[in-house]
Amino acid sequence: MRAPGSFSPDDIVVGHSARMRAIFDFVKVVSRSDSSVIITGESGTGKEVIANLLHHSSSRRHQPFVAVSCALFSENLIETELFGHERGAFTGAIKDKPGRFEMAQGGTLFLDDIDDVPLSMQVKLLRAIQNRTVERVGGTRSISVNVRVITGSKRDLKKMVAEGNFREDLFYRLNVLPIVLPPLRERREDIPLLSDFFFRRFSRARGIETPAISPAVRYAFSRYRWPGNVRELENACERIVQTCTCGTVRTGCVAAGVLFGACDPVPAASTAELSAGEAQSISLDDRLRDVESNLITWALKVSDGNKSKAAELLSIKRSTLGDRIARCGLMDTGVAEAADVAVGVPA
Amino acid sequence: MVSRDQIESVLGRVRPMMQADGGDIELVDVQGNSAHVRLTGMCAGCPSAHMTLYMGVEMALRDEIKDFEELVVV
Numbered sequence: 336m337r338a339p340g341s342f343s344p345d346d347i348v349v350g351h352s353a354r355m356r357a358i359f360d361f362v363k364v365v366s367r368s369d370s371s372v373i374i375t376g377e378s379g380t381g382k383e384v385i386a387n388l389l390h391h392s393s394s395r396r397h398q399p400f401v402a403v404s405c406a407l408f409s410e411n412l413i414e415t416e417l418f419g420h421e422r423g424a425f426t427g428a429i430k431d432k433p434g435r436f437e438m439a440q441g442g443t444l445f446l447d448d449i450d451d452v453p454l455s456m457q458v459k460l461l462r463a464i465q466n467r468t469v470e471r472v473g474g475t476r477s478i479s480v481n482v483r484v485i486t487g488s489k490r491d492l493k494k495m496v497a498e499g500n501f502r503e504d505l506f507y508r509l510n511v512l513p514i515v516l517p518p519l520r521e522r523r524e525d526i527p528l529l530s531d532f533f534f535r536r537f538s539r540a541r542g543i544e545t546p547a548i549s550p551a552v553r554y555a556f557s558r559y560r561w562p563g564n565v566r567e568l569e570n571a572c573e574r575i576v577q578t579c580t581c582g583t584v585r586t587g588c589v590a591a592g593v594l595f596g597a598c599d600p601v602p603a604a605s606t607a608e609l610s611a612g613e614a615q616s617i618s619l620d621d622r623l624r625d626v627e628s629n630l631i632t633w634a635l636k637v638s639d640g641n642k643s644k645a646a647e648l649l650s651i652k653r654s655t656l657g658d659r660i661a662r663c664g665l666m667d668t669g670v671a672e673a674a675d676v677a678v679g680v681p682a
Numbered sequence: 683m684v685s686r687d688q689i690e691s692v693l694g695r696v697r698p699m700m701q702a703d704g705g706d707i708e709l710v711d712v713q714g715n716s717a718h719v720r721l722t723g724m725c726a727g728c729p730s731a732h733m734t735l736y737m738g739v740e741m742a743l744r745d746e747i748k749d750f751e752e753l754v755v756v
Binding site for chain 1: 695696698699700702703704705721724725728729730731733734735737738739741742
């Protein structure tokens with residue numbers, strides 16, 4: 336694992352999907368500025384990695400990078416954690432303690448889980464960011480701080496503003512340069528690259544050869560939904576590297592939860608239950624991709640893996656089929672039979 | 683009393699992938715509400731495979747079959 340301070344931009348793999356490449360290029364552009372960045376993405380999509388990358392690509396890279404999760408602290412603790420306290424401010428405050436803002440002096444402060452900051456605290460945060468000064472708890476002195484603030488959020492702050500759970504003024508202060516990280520299931524084409532990277536890294540750490548990966552495992556990885564995103568994929572790879580005894584990663588090495596998840600029949604869009612009474616959010620992109628991957632799998636199956644024939648069946652160009660296979664994270668070769676049963680297409 | 687068919691239908695979902703890797707999970711016997719299974723083929727001798735599959739399959743069986751009790755690897 337990366338130790339703090341040993342971060343190098345070369346150490347990270349973002350992926351080669353169009354969306355991640357766009358994010359990567361955007362990071363390069365905004366790393367030159369000092370404006371606030373807000374990174375939105377589900378848990379495990381790599382918000383802190385991007386924050387780190389921003390810091391290390393900026394002119395502040397020789398100054399501290401301080402990351403703090405605002406979800407870790409209770410309402411009272413957040414204040415002392417961020418702004419510090421003076422000796423005697425409260426029982427147990429036996430000496431002066433600088434807050435995270437001061438610790439990041441000259442560098443970058445990454446405030447993750449900003450959506451968990453209570454409304455009362457948001458006012459103080461806004462003041463600190465706006466005036467570039469903090470006051471320690473129990474202190475009267477204003478300390479000026481020069482930090483670039485990057486925030487992370489797993490929820491859509493704009494929606495929270497509309498619902499009255501997030502201050503609009505703070506939102507606009509933070510939301511200067513927004514970066515939205517897609518969940519892993521929306522960039523499945525990056526799964527092989529990421530898993531190979533993790534397998535290599537964990538194998539090196541354990542001092543063993545990087546194991547070979549069976550096509551069935553690749554297939555399972557590409558079908559599974561990865562609700563925990565890249566973090567979950569990383570953990571799955573770590574676990575496999577630690578437990579594999581034969582040098583080849585086969586389905587037996589993969590947690591059954593992933594296997595079952597990969598086999599779950601995808602609800603067909605046409606039959607999906609959408610009740611009018613319920614305002615439940617669904618992802619159109621996810622659904623369309625499911626339909627797409629079901630049909631491609633079917634076409635490949637009935638044409639015995641012959642892509643030209645499969646493309647003909649689907650009335651698309653052969654080259655388009657290749658792109659779509661990659662986009663859906665479907666395997667090029669192997670386990671056609673597993674694919675058939677797993678997605679439940681009519682043969 | 684759990685039926686063989688119920689268990690087979692759960693095992694059948696992961697079976698194609700295991701078979702693609704030259705392995706299988708074989709239902710040897712159903713005793714009461716418990717199932718006796720055997721891993722065969724490529725992953726048969728691997729203690730890690732026993733652990734990962736065995737635990738996960740048992741969880742899936744318990745999730746989907748109301749009275750299911752125990753998975754025994756023989």
